[in-house]
Amino acid sequence: MADTLTCDVAVIGAGTAGLAAERAARHNGASTLLIDPTFNGTTCANVGCMPSKLLIAAATEAHRIAGADLFGIRVGAVTIDGPAVMGRLRSERDRFAAGTRHAIDRLDPATTLRATARFIGPDRLQLDDGRIVQARTIVIATGSSPLVPPPFAALGDRLLTSDTVWDLPDLPRRLAVVGSGSIGIELAQAFARLGVEVSLFDRGHSLIKLRCKKVHAALQAIIERDLTVHQGVAILPDRTAEGVRIRWNGDSSGEAGFDMVLAALGRPPNLDRLDLDKAGLELDEDGVPCHDRSTMRCGDSAIFLAGDVAADLPLLHEASHDGAIAGRNAAAFPAPIRTPRHVPFSLTFTDPPVATIGDPEAEGAVTGTADYGDQGRARVEGRNEGLLTLYAAAPDGRLIGADLVAPGGEHLAHMLAWAIERRLTGSEMLELPFYHPTLEEGLKQALRTICAATPIELPVDQDSGTPSGA
Template sequence: MNVKDVDVAIIGTGTAGMAAYRAAKAFTNKIALIEAGEYGTTCARVGCMPSKLLIAAAEATHHARQANTFGIDVSGIKVDGAKVLERVRSERDRFVGFVIEAVEGFDADHKVKGYARFVDDNTLLIDDHTQIKAKRIVIATGSRPHFADLFYNAGERLLINDDVFELDALPKSLAVFGPGVIGLELGQALSRLGVEVKVFGRSGSLAGFQDPEIKNYAKATFNKEFLLDLDTELKRISKLDDGVEVEYINEQGLSVTESFEYILAATGRKANLDNLNLSLTSLVLDDSGTPIFDEKTLQTSCDHIFIAGDANAFIPLLHEAADEGKTAGANAGRYPDVQAGLRRAGIAVAFTDPQIASMGLTLAQIELAYGDNFAVGEVSFEGQGRSRVMAKNQGMLKVYGDKHSGEFLGAEMFGPAAEHVAHLLSWAIQQKLTVADILEMPFYHPVIEEGVRTAFRDLASNLNVSLVPHH
């Protein structure tokens, strides 16, 4: 058996692991970078990039079908599912290639292939071929789709998001379980490409919406395109020769039995921690089996072990994984000089149509921290000028501010160009701008951002503070 002694061992080469490696390398050259699977991040291989490619094809189809709104006749629209999926895979492989190229540029002596398991707090066994003694360790093992055992009854008719992009052709019908970001993005995209789609939830939640008015608006909007049932009790899944039979109780309390060609399980993700033998370490774990850690330093209860990215399930987004990886890697490299890393203003986007975005503190966080001492401003995009010009006039934005200081705290949006609005507003939050500061900013005419100004004017009218910029 090979034996390696290193200063830093990093488990995983996804977004967090790669960032951790680069950061640790600034402090030491005695590193083990361990990977069990193929190189290439979740985002590039099966996540954000291939899903956006599928969404782009769906948007092209939808725009062509909606052209008559503008007096333009586009006849004979035909979706070639095989070609759509070919482009998705081709472009996906290009993005993955960039990641692989980056990893290939890492020092070959640092890379170790195989599954890592803890033997004790400082020892890792890689398969049965290598033992690594590490002074510090970064856990960056990522996550995987997670669903109930009942879904296995579908056999090969069960899809997870990884599988969708490997299909040779688009399915005729699909039941999507899980109305989170993944389920909604893929469900709407496939629906617009001609697949008969129904999306089911069980707890009433929808894509992380916290404002009930915006959530109900979004639900009604999506239901115009495909069935979206947020309160389903799944009773049975049975495999058929040519598909899957699903029995469920719908939100009206009625028992329904339907058949679909495939089902997609998009009910959540689980951190890849269960095969690490964490029980052999002195790590303190929470109820879900995740090591308890400091959100600023990524340091666990075992102070030379750090955890970053989807493995800690704190904020499972690519840019957060990159930041966390950098923090964990740097702290592992310079240990025991452990420092707080960068935590940016919150920003999350779903690429549905209309798009979904949240910025800064969530409504629940604001209610907990401020009680009744916050105010709300809102705007509807139904009558907003630029949105109507583009026939994108659906949705609403709500912005939240401290009643007494006038500081902008957070926002939630379902509407056009939310991916761009989200950046503007998250930057404002990170700069700790007040409502008065924001209303002094330039707003061109006619643009969607004029709706942002309308929302902040509404917020300003509900504050207990004079509108004096703080500069």
């Protein structure tokens, strides 16, 4: 008879979300079992945030050197050593990944199970080593994987994904990137700035699904300076002796040859091998368990989701927050502990960076725009390009969202996300100090527009009939 292990909280998956869930459950007094087939570290360290930023850092340096003439600095011929670029990327990536694995190694080995798991009941898991886990509650944190449709899978070793691109021994000469989400557009621009001939293809018409048309237009102009963009097209890739031949049709049509194809078509959640039908969960139209983001609980069950597998906001800080919420609620089950979620906030590390924060323009909202094409500090640094749009709620001008592509965008975005989360108004932001000359000063243009459109009426003093404070 198979051995049966028991615990209060079983966590499937030892990535960012799973580790946070296990830690939160344990710190709240629950006994835990953490289940993972490899315990190889997090997606961020291995194939996500860190290797992509290492490639982008190399591309940024190459682009900076190429622009030195603007400052009267003459640079001789610059050679990009592809194997050295990729070698440093992997070396640093491995160092980051080792750090996450070291944290996992510090866990109690009696509570870490190297195995895959599938449901055989709402509170029971079958491990591939034959053992069974009986848990009071279960957290699913199995992450996501790159989508590879059949036409792309047939390309064999000419196909790259966001999991495999980091293993390239050298930079390709010609690269087709399919998909203009955050991953696709980041890597397309980075490879292009490292001397690769890049073409970007997308079935849609919106890069990174940006909400503001003005910001989108600014981003598109920036991206098209480095690479060729084909939007509104369907593509058909074919393997050839020399590489890959791509034919496309739609808003434009044509065909071209490439050394490699990078499929950046999204990362669906890893749910296929869990036998969710045995868990009795209600699934949405995409096959993801329906869940409450304030608790991460799936319906009325004792099962919780955390991280990319929830298909909400596939971002590291959201995965960590998911895990903490799911683990705390799994430990406290059945008593719910509802947690307010942070303002939605995503960054794409193009140059300049793109950010989407909070709510878009809605009925009754007002907008303010800041143009970084002639902003003082940006012009000083030769980075004067991009646009920022703020959204504010009427009638008080409370900030509710922003879209931007601007120099220093990752820092501007953090400041705006914090202001939105603290429910600041445009006038309250303007009352704060802005040092001169900084990129932050560029916000004043947008904030003043919002303040002009949302004048705040002072309460009237009932005795004098004049506004209080007048």
